[in-house]
Amino acid sequence: MPQQKDIVKIAIQMPGAYPQLIQLDQKKPLSAVIKEVCDGWNLLGPENYALQYADGVQTYITESNRLDIKNGCILRLTKAPGRCAEDLFKGIQSSDSGVRCDSLKELASVSTDMTFAQEFISRDGHLLLVKIVEESNESNVIMTHTLIAFMELMDHGIVSWENLSSVFIKKIASFVNDKPTDASIQQVSLDILESMVLSSHSLFLQVKQEVTLERLIAHLQVTNQQIQTKAMALLMALLQTAGDAHRQAMFDFLNKKNLRQYIYKNIIHSSGSVQDEMAHYLYVLQSVTLNHMEPRMRTPLDCYSQEQRDMLHHLRQAAFETDSENSLSHERRRSLCAKEFRKLGFSNNSNPGQDLVRTPPGLLALDTMDYFAERYPDAYSRFILENSSREDKHECPFARSSIQLTLILCEILRIGEPPSETGSDYHPIFFSQDRLLEELFCVCIQLVNKTWKEMRATQEDFDKVMQVVREQITRTLSSKPTSLELFKNKVNALNYSEILKLRQTERLHQEETLAPPVLELKERLKPELLELIRQQRLNRLCQGTMFRKISSRRRQDKLWYCRLSPNHKMLHYGDVEEDTENPPIETLQEKIPVADIKGLLLGKDCPHMKENKGKQNKEVLDLAFSITYDVEEYSLNFIAPSRTDFCLWTDGLSVLLGREMSSESMRSELEILLSMEIKLRLLDLENVPIPDSAPVVPKPPSNYNFCYDFSQTEQ
Numbered sequence: 003m004p005q006q007k008d009i010v011k012i013a014i015q016m017p018g019a020y021p022q023l024i025q026l027d028q029k030k031p032l033s034a035v036i037k038e039v040c041d042g043w044n045l046l047g048p049e050n051y052a053l054q055y056a057d058g059v060q061t062y063i064t065e066s067n068r069l070d071i072k073n074g075c076i077l078r079l080t081k082a083p084g085r086c087a088e089d090l091f092k093g094i095q096s097s098d099s100g101v102r103c104d105s106l107k108e109l110a111s112v113s114t115d116m117t118f119a120q121e122f123i124s125r126d127g128h129l130l131l132v133k134i135v136e137e138s139n140e141s142n143v144i145m146t147h148t149l150i151a152f153m154e155l156m157d158h159g160i161v162s163w164e165n166l167s168s169v170f171i172k173k174i175a176s177f178v179n180d181k182p183t184d185a186s187i188q189q190v191s192l193d194i195l196e197s198m199v200l201s202s203h204s205l206f207l208q209v210k211q212e213v214t215l216e217r218l219i220a221h222l223q224v225t226n227q228q229i230q231t232k233a234m235a236l237l238m239a240l241l242q243t244a245g246d247a248h249r250q251a252m253f254d255f256l257n258k259k260n261l262r263q264y265i266y267k268n269i270i271h272s273s274g275s276v277q278d279e280m281a282h283y284l285y286v287l288q289s290v291t292l293n294h295m296e297p298r299m300r301t302p303l304d305c306y307s308q309e310q311r312d313m314l315h316h317l318r319q320a321a322f323e324t325d326s327e328n329s330l331s332h333e334r335r336r337s338l339c340a341k342e343f344r345k346l347g348f349s350n351n352s353n354p355g356q357d358l359v360r361t362p363p364g365l366l367a368l369d370t371m372d373y374f375a376e377r378y379p380d381a382y383s384r385f386i387l388e389n390s391s392r393e394d395k396h397e398c399p400f401a402r403s404s405i406q407l408t409l410i411l412c413e414i415l416r417i418g419e420p421p422s423e424t425g426s427d428y429h430p431i432f433f434s435q436d437r438l439l440e441e442l443f444c445v446c447i448q449l450v451n452k453t454w455k456e457m458r459a460t461q462e463d464f465d466k467v468m469q470v471v472r473e474q475i476t477r478t479l480s481s482k483p484t485s486l487e488l489f490k491n492k493v494n495a496l497n498y499s500e501i502l503k504l505r506q507t508e509r510l511h512q513e514e515t516l517a518p519p520v521l522e523l524k525e526r527l528k529p530e531l532l533e534l535i536r537q538q539r540l541n542r543l544c545q546g547t548m549f550r551k552i553s554s555r556r557r558q559d560k561l562w563y564c565r566l567s568p569n570h571k572m573l574h575y576g577d578v579e580e581d582t583e584n585p586p587i588e589t590l591q592e593k594i595p596v597a598d599i600k601g602l603l604l605g606k607d608c609p610h611m612k613e614n615k616g617k618q619n620k621e622v623l624d625l626a627f628s629i630t631y632d633v634e635e636y637s638l639n640f641i642a643p644s645r646t647d648f649c650l651w652t653d654g655l656s657v658l659l660g661r662e663m664s665s666e667s668m669r670s671e672l673e674i675l676l677s678m679e680i681k682l683r684l685l686d687l688e689n690v691p692i693p694d695s696a697p698v699v700p701k702p703p704s705n706y707n708f709c710y711d712f713s714q715t716e717q
Contacts (some may be wrong), residue, residue, distance in 0.1 A: 008027060008028045008029050009025050009026065009027060009028070010025070010026040010028060010071050010072065010073055010075070011023070011024075011025055011026075011073050011074065012024060012026050012071060012073070012074070012075045012076070012077055013075075013076045013077070014039055014053070014076075014077045014078070014079055015056055015076060015077070015078045015079070016043060016078065016079045019043050022039060022042050022043075024038070024039070026071065028068065028069065028071075031065075032053075032063065032064070032065055032068060033048070033049075035053075036048050036051055036052065036053060036079075039051075039053075039079055040079070043079075045079075049082065050081065050082050050085050051079055051080065051081065051082055052079075052080060052081070052082040052083060053077045053078070053079060053080075054077065054078050054079075054080045055075070055076075055077060055078070056076040056077060056078040057076060059114070060078075060115070061115055061117075062083055062115050062117040062118065063077065064117055083115070083117045083118040083120075083121045084121045086112060086118060086121075087118060087121035087122040087124075087125060087127065088125070089105075090105050090108060090109045090112075090122070090127075091122065091125050091127050091130070093105030094106060094109065094127075094130060094131075094134075095130070099140075099141070099144070102140075102144060103141075103143060103144050103147065106144055106147035106148055106151060107147045109122070109127075109147070109151040110147050110150040110151040110154060113151050113154035113155045114154050116158050119154070119155050119158045119160060120158075120160060122155065123155060123160050123161060127155075128152065128155050128156070128161055131148050131151060131152045131155070132152070132166070132167070132170050134148050135148060135149065135152070135170060135173055135174070136167070136169050136170055136173055138173060142184040142186070142187060145184075145187055146184065146186045146187050146190065149174075149187060149190040149191065149194065150190055152194070153190055153193055153194055153197070156194075156197065157197075162201075163197060163198050163201040163202065163205060164201065164202055164204065164205065166198075166205075168208065171198065171205070171208050171209065171212065172212055174191050174194050174195060175191075175195065175209065175212035175213050177191035178191050178192055178195065178213055178217065178221075179212075179213060179214070179217050185226055185228075185229060188221070188229055188232075189228050189229055189232050192221070192229070192232035192233055192235070192236050193232055193235075195209050195213060195236050196232070196235050196236045196239045199236065199239040199240055199243050200239050200242075200243060203243065203245075206240070206243045206244070209240070210240060210244075210248070213236070215237075215252065215255055215256070218233050218236060218237050219261065221233035222234065222237075222261075222264070222265065223264075230280070231279050231280055231283070234265070234280060234283040235279075235283060237283075237287075238283050238286045238287060238290070240252065241286075241287070241290045241291075242286070242290055242421070246297075249290075249294065250294070253291065253294065257436065262287070262291075262432065262433045262434075263433055263434060265284065265287070265433060266284070266430060266433030266434065278426065281426040281428065282424070282425065282426045284426075284428045284433070285421065285425045285426050285427060285428040286421045286425070287428075288428045288429065288432045288433075289416065289419070289420070289421035289425070290421065291432075292415050292416075292417045292432075292438070292439065293417060293418065293419075293420070295366055295417055295439060296417060296418045298364060298365045298366040298369060299361065299362040299363055299364050299365075299366040299412055299417060299418060300361050300362065300364055300418070301361065301364045301365045302358065302359040302360070302361050302364050302365070303355045303358035303359060303364070303365060303368060305353070305355045305356075310355070310365070310368065311355070313368055313372050314354055314355060314368070315339075316372065316375065317346060317371055317372065317375055317401075318339065318342050318343060318346060320375045320376075320379060320382060320383070321342070321345075321346060321375075321382065321383055321386040321387070321390075322342050322345075322386075340352050343401075345386065345389075345390035346386060346390075346400055346401050347389070347397075347398070347399025347400040347401035347402045347403065347404075348399075348401040348402070349401075349402060354401070357401060357402070357405060358405065360405075362408075362409055362412055362418065363405060363408040363409045363412055366408055366412065366439075367404055367405040367408040367409075369440070370404060370407075370408050370439070370440055370443040371400075371401070371404045373437075373440040373443070373444070374404075374440075374443060374444045374447060377440075377444060378444055381444070381448060385398075385400055385447070385448065385451055386400055388451075389451070395460050395461070395643075395644075396454075396455075396458060396459065396460055396621070398450065398451050398454040398455075398459070399461070399464075400447075402464065403447065403450045403451075403454075403464075403468070404443075404447055406464075406468050407443060407446055407447055407450060407468070407471065408443060410468065410471070410472050410475065411439055411442055411443060411446065411475070412439075414472070414475060414476060414479065415429075415438075415439065415442075417439070429479055429482070430482050430483070430484045431479075431483050431484060431485060431486060431488075431489055434484060434485050434486070435485070435486045441486050442475075442486075442489070445486065445489065445490045445493065446471065446475060446493070449471060449474060449475075449493055449494065450467065450468075450471050452494065452497075453467055453470055453471055453474065453497070453498055454467050456497055456498040456499070457470065457498050458621055458624065458645055460644055462644070462646075470498060470501055473501055474493055474496050474501065475493065477496060477501075477504070478492045478493040478496060509673065520680065520684075523680060523683060524676055524680060527676060527679050527680070527683075528672070528676070531672060531675045531676060531679065532663075532672065534675070535653075535663065535668055535671055535672065535675075536653075536657045536663070539650055539653045539654035539657055539663070540566065540570060540654055540657060540658075542650045542651075542654060543565065543566035543650075543651065543654040543655075543658075544565060544566045544567070544568055544570075545565065545584070546563055546564060546565025546566075546584065546585075547563070547564060547565075547642075547643070547647055547650075547651065548561055548562075548563055548578070548582075548643065549561070549562055549563070549564060549640055549641060549642070549643065550562075550641060550643070551641075560577055561577070561578050561579070561580060561582070562575060562576060562577045562578060563575060563576060563578045563582070563585050563590060564590075564638075564640070565587060565590070566596075566654070566658075567587065570596065570658065571595065571596055571597070572593045572594070572595060572596065573593060573594045573596065573599075573629075573638075574587050574590040574592070574593045575590055575592050575593070575594075575638065576589065576590035576591045576592050594629075594631050594638060595631075596658050598631040598632055599629050599630070599631050599655075599658065599659060600630045600631055600632075601629070601630045601659075602627065602628075602629055602630075602652065602655050602656060602659060602661075603627065603628040603629075603630065603637070604626070604627050604652065605623050605624065605626055605627075606623055606626075607628075608626045608627060608628040608637075608639060609628055609637045609639060610626065610628065610637075610639040610641075611623060611626050622641060624645070624648070625641050625642040625643075625644075625645065625648050626639070626640065626641055626642075627640050627642070627648065627651065627652055627655075628640065629655060645667075646667065648665075649665035649666065649667035649668065650667070652664075652665055653665050653667070653668050
């Protein structure tokens with residue numbers, strides 16, 4: 003007796019008869035089930051019948067797919083696929099055009115089923131369709147049904163596209179090229195040609211020879227949205243399949259015709275499923291076009307290439323006066339070049355080509371820098387001269403920033419990634435701007451300089467600045483700007499302070515969506531982590547920091563060092579020499595008891611800032627702090643070497659005074675620690691053995707003749 007799980011309750015229909023409700027035993031052969039159904043209706047020859055889904059996609063039921071039948075399914079008893087294929091094969095060859103038309107119409111419908119397609123193709127039915135197309139003696143209606151049936155049969159992959167004759171290919175191409183052709187025939191012909199192109203390179207060459215780009219563009223300009231979409235699909239297939247030489251020629255032609263601008267302005271307004279399909283093709287067009295730069299992105303600079311060396315020297319010559327360079331000796335000229343390459347922001351100033359060995363971005367970074375210098379020489383010179391003349395360690399390195407920015411843009415625009423089959427995320431700006439990558443670079447490299455100044459960054463902050471720039475670009479592009487000017491306005495308005503506000507808003511929103519137990523855990527962890535930060539700040543004060551004295555006579559004067567005693571009771575300080583590193587606490591002659599410190603002053607409230615009122619720029623004001631002691635009659639004044647040191651010292655002094663830490667650095671570190679700790683606490687560690695003791699330290703290596711050069715990798 004069959005088990006209950008092997009029984010499926012279904013209904014079976016047949017035109018002109020009452021439905022049968024049966025319990026289908028999935029272990030019984032399908033032929034036996036069909037015989038029982040035929041017996042129920044007194045039908046002879048059960049081998050001539052088959053079961054088929056009555057609703058949706060009317061697929062034949064076979065032994066391989068019968069387990070997909072669910073309780074409540076409605077099936078239909080119909081002609082077996084072999085018998086149906088034989089009848090249609092004969093009907094197509096009928097001398098009666100009406101019979102031929104009806105047979106081809108039914109064939110176009112049932113050819114979607116794999117089982118039927120195998121039966122029909124086994125009778126060489128597809129060759130019969132090819133013959134009808136090649137002879138072209140039928141009406142438009144019959145030809146449309148023929149082409150649809152042929153396309154459905156070929157989609158199953160039973161027969162190779164490469165078996166088609168050149169006569170057939172020419173005939174299909176003529177349906178696309180001829181202007182008076184019926185619209186339905188053109189739609190299916192465009193579909194067939196797309197499949198040919200995607201199937202093999204030899205067919206791509208034949209189709210490219212038969213169908214002109216001018217004709218495809220003409221199809222994009224018609225009002226029929228289906229033809230527009232099919233023509234776009236064929237155009238994308240041609241671009242994707244073409245080799246480098248063919249693709250470049252096609253790009254050149256399409257750019258002359260302003261195709262991208264036309265597509266976006268006229269076709270993007272299509273509606274419904276057509277718009278979804280067109281959005282995919284716009285995405286593919288963008289991807290294929292931008293991927294044309296991939297070879298440059300994957301190619302490192304060749305130090306033996308005269309052309310590439312000339313491009314590097316052009317960058318230097320465009321930024322600095324080089325008229326008197328030829329009169330210098332070889333050594334002097336070499337020294338001058340190295341100095342100027344350093345000012346340009348190359349890490350390896352004696353051999354700047356080494357900076358461009360990393361791939362990606364490879365030679366593409368050199369291309370973007372060269373484009374900026376050529377296209378916007380004033381902006382380029384301003385960037386270089388502004389930063390090369392700074393002496394406060396806040397200069398923004400042009401070359402290093404350009405290399406990293408090019409990599410960021412490649413990642414954002416997904417250059418080098420093949421287009422996905424379902425992608426539809428395109429950038430409208432691509433369709434209004436030639437040389438998109440280069441123009442975006444020109445806007446964004448100036449954004450890097452602007453953000454660098456807003457963050458008062460030093461070389462140590464390089465990665466942090468580039469992360470902010472990436473966020474600025476990504477957020478702006480996500481708003482779908484339609485022109486370069488609109489992108490430029492939006493990305494420049496999204497300054498560093500705006501990024502911080504957005505991050506804070508998103509962080510608060512995330513906290514609001516956290517479950518109450520997680521919020522409770524977060525509050526419980528805060529005191530412990532704040533204490534950890536306090537101890538780190540005090541340890542940092544114990545290590546000490548080198549400060550510079552700012553006098554009214556000249557900007558930089560003597561150096562002095564300040565550090566906290568190990569018992570946290572004394573601040574020791576004193577003047578030191580330029581080359582002194584971490585002086586012992588005994589050498590610092592002056593000291594202030596921590597108990598005597600009365601207050602901590604910041605910025606413009608500091609005594610040394612009031613004395614030089616009007617002479618200090620905002621950068622110095624933001625790094626200034628003072629402590630007052632002995633009933634606030636005396637003060638010790640500081641100018642921190644960096645914003646990081648400012649945060650460490652003001653937090654540490656606040657801890658000594660029993661106050662709350664308030665720096666942005668403390669808030670950032672607290673968020674990072676909280677996030678890490680919560681993730682660790684929420685880890686599923688069930689059945690995971692946690693050792694009671696630390697793992698054994700492995701033996702040291704037999705030698706230390708190894709190293710890794712991090713200079714070629716942005717950390």
